Amino acid sequence: MPDPCYSLRVAKRHFEVVVAVWVVGLSACTAEGMADPAIPGEPFIVFAADFEGFTSWPSVEVEPFTMDGGHRLGPTRVYLGGALPREDEAFEVGTVVVKTVEDGAAEGWEVHAMVKRGGGYNAEGARDWEWFDLEFTPSGALAIAWRGEGDAANPGGYVTTTGERIACNDCHVFAGARDHVFSLPELRALLP
Ligand code: HEC
Structure with a gap:
């Protein structure tokens, strides 16, 4: 049943x-308050509503990353919508990871997400993950400002102080051994 x-x-x-x-x-x-679960065997395609309430999901504070052209500096938190994989396993399709830089009013936060979409999506980068740039609207709702694979020509990427464009994949492939989630060790602290 x-x-x-x-x-x-x-x-x-x-x-x-x-x-x-x-x-x-x-x-x-x-x-x-979690995103709806994935349907086995189908790609997991989310909408803005699937992120609603993420601030009440299990979360950990992580050290802000200081590399030039990456995420904004500030109090950084990673929220987990879904289960953590066992050692040496990948995250399940349907997992949602949100990262915030909570500096001031929520409307101004940097809110990024990665969603395990599956189906071989983003095959050249963080395979099976879709990238998101989210923002809180003045009414407190969440909107998707940008989504996709984030290649170098994509507006979702960052620009370094030397003018070089870097996309989400460019950094996150370095966390390939953790299924592209840098904060996996910190998230493991959520386990009992
Ligand atoms: C310059 C390298 C860099 C780029 C570019 C980058 N990230 Fe990250 N990202 C990191 C690091 C490092 C972390 C770990 C948390 C921290 O230290 O801030 C992280 C954390 C995250 C997390 C939380 C899960 C995790 O991996 O820890 C999400 C979600 C995320 N990034 C989304 C994005 C999105 C979306 C983009 C593209 C718009 C992007 N990132 C571009 C380096 C980068």
Whole structure:
């Protein structure tokens, strides 16, 4: 017997759910605040709503990374929507990792995410991961400012002080042994 919350979320992802069922049924399932689970064997394609409430997901504070042209400096936190892989295993399709630089009001935070999309997406870079640039709107909702594989010509990348363009993949491939998630050791601290 599948978990009813899981089934409802899968139904939502297929847009087959009747509105009444959705309102009554899903309200009991949203407390976790996680993105809807992936459907086995299918790519996991998220929408802005899948990130809603991420600030209540399990999270760790990490050392800001100081490399030129990378993430902004400031109080840095990594949030995990999904399970951690066992040693030497990859993250499951459907995993959402959000990284924030929480300097001041949420509207001004740097909010990045990586989502395990699967299906061989981003095969030349952080395989199976899709990159995101998110932003809080003045109403407190989350919007996707940019998403994709993030190649050098992509506006989601960074520009160094010497004018060189670097994309998300360019750095994150160095964490290939951790399935492209630098903060995996810190995230492991979330385990009991
Ligand atoms: C200059 C290198 C660099 C670039 C470019 C870069 N990152 Fe990162 N990213 C890091 C490092 C290092 C961390 C580990 C956390 C820290 O130290 O800030 C990280 C952490 C993250 C995390 C949290 C998970 C993890 O790997 O720890 C996400 C999500 C993320 N980056 C998304 C992005 C996105 C999206 C882009 C492109 C728009 C991007 N990154 C570009 C270096 C980079």
